[in-house]
Amino acid sequence: MKLFIPGPVSVSNEIMQSMQREMIGHRGKEFANIFEECSKGLKKVFCTNNRVLISTSSGTGLMEGAIRNCVEKNVLMIECGAFGKKWVQVAKACGKEVDVLQVQKGNAVSKEELEKKLSEKKYEAVCVTHNETSTGVENPLKEIAPLIKEHNALFLVDSVSSMGGAKIEVDEWGIDVCLTSSQKCFSLPPGLSFASVSEGALEKSRTIKDKGYYFDFVELAKEYDSHQTPYTPAVGLIFGLITQLERMLKEGMENVWARHEELAKQTQEWAIKNEMKLFAQSGHRSKTVTCISNEKRINLEEVKKKVKEKGYVMDAGYRKLNEELLASGRADTMRIPHMGNLNSKELQEYLDCLEEAMK
Numbered sequence: 001m002k003l004f005i006p007g008p009v010s011v012s013n014e015i016m017q018s019m020q021r022e023m024i025g026h027r028g029k030e031f032a033n034i035f036e037e038c039s040k041g042l043k044k045v046f047c048t049n050n051r052v053l054i055s056t057s058s059g060t061g062l063m064e065g066a067i068r069n070c071v072e073k074n075v076l077m078i079e080c081g082a083f084g085k086k087w088v089q090v091a092k093a094c095g096k097e098v099d100v101l102q103v104q105k106g107n108a109v110s111k112e113e114l115e116k117k118l119s120e121k122k123y124e125a126v127c128v129t130h131n132e133t134s135t136g137v138e139n140p141l142k143e144i145a146p147l148i149k150e151h152n153a154l155f156l157v158d159s160v161s162s163m164g165g166a167k168i169e170v171d172e173w174g175i176d177v178c179l180t181s182s183q184k185c186f187s188l189p190p191g192l193s194f195a196s197v198s199e200g201a202l203e204k205s206r207t208i209k210d211k212g213y214y215f216d217f218v219e220l221a222k223e224y225d226s227h228q229t230p231y232t233p234a235v236g237l238i239f240g241l242i243t244q245l246e247r248m249l250k251e252g253m254e255n256v257w258a259r260h261e262e263l264a265k266q267t268q269e270w271a272i273k274n275e276m277k278l279f280a281q282s283g284h285r286s287k288t289v290t291c292i293s294n295e296k297r298i299n300l301e302e303v304k305k306k307v308k309e310k311g312y313v314m315d316a317g318y319r320k321l322n323e324e325l326l327a328s329g330r331a332d333t334m335r336i337p338h339m340g341n342l343n344s345k346e347l348q349e350y351l352d353c354l355e356e357a358m359k
């Protein structure tokens, strides 16, 4: 089965085989060498000189880590959809005071509305979802970064469904924590997550008490410097990570990012050719997942069954978003992911299959 859901994505045989190695200890030289190479590669993907921590958890673990390490009392959340809401839920569950800047679904945050919110109150941190996987919207990090810096807040970014697919200039834009998961643009199995952590974020973390144990960034950074993790990492997945990073760097990151832009364009053009409406606001469309409004009210569950017979697992939209849209009399959505090691030919085969199933 080929997975055309926005994560996990299909993992190539090459990567699966690279993980079938004899196990090694995580305190030995061999592991330290692999870890060091992974760190170097991740820095290139993240466009940063900050440490890029490797965590044996999914991305949500590092979202919790970012909140616990960088927020003592209050935080502003930019909520554009289901994953913006996840930031809110995580921070509330950690006992923080949370203010929400609610953005209409399908839109990206604007500088003006953020400026207004930031001028009303002082926040320790601002959290944003770079690529809102539920709606296919990409938020303008570069544009909002200077505002967040002007207001002396830490800038925490969830790039779970975009890092490795879209160019995110972590250092240039001053992102303090940028986190992602292994099962999306890295085309790895789920189970690992990565976060770049700035000196500012570490400084803040040193001042915070009761920030928990497993995701203590200061401890993770200390061990990172000797190419280790404080606790036993998912060594098998890290074998996969080094192979995937080699593959991405061999293609060249500029080429990887350009390929994702092309795949997004190919998908958007296909949707328009098929008289379908793109859900995300023009100018803010995701490079890794396209969300389409099902204006023709096609039975997507039927389409899903048909494409399954051809060997594909399709996404019939983010469930809660669809429930909300249908309840307000609007069309539901479907999503087409185009992230990771996918090429244009593979995408076209899927689009053709989808087109046939929708007739």
Ligand SMILES: Cc1ncc(COP(=O)(O)O)c(C=O)c1O
Pocket (backbone or CB within 6 Å): 006, 007, 058, 059, 060, 061, 083, 086, 129, 131, 132, 133, 158, 159, 160, 161, 181
């Ligand atoms: C934008 C975004 N943030 C966070 C998450 C949660 O990540 P994980 O499932 O790796 O914990 C997802 C998962 O789909 C996502 O798309």
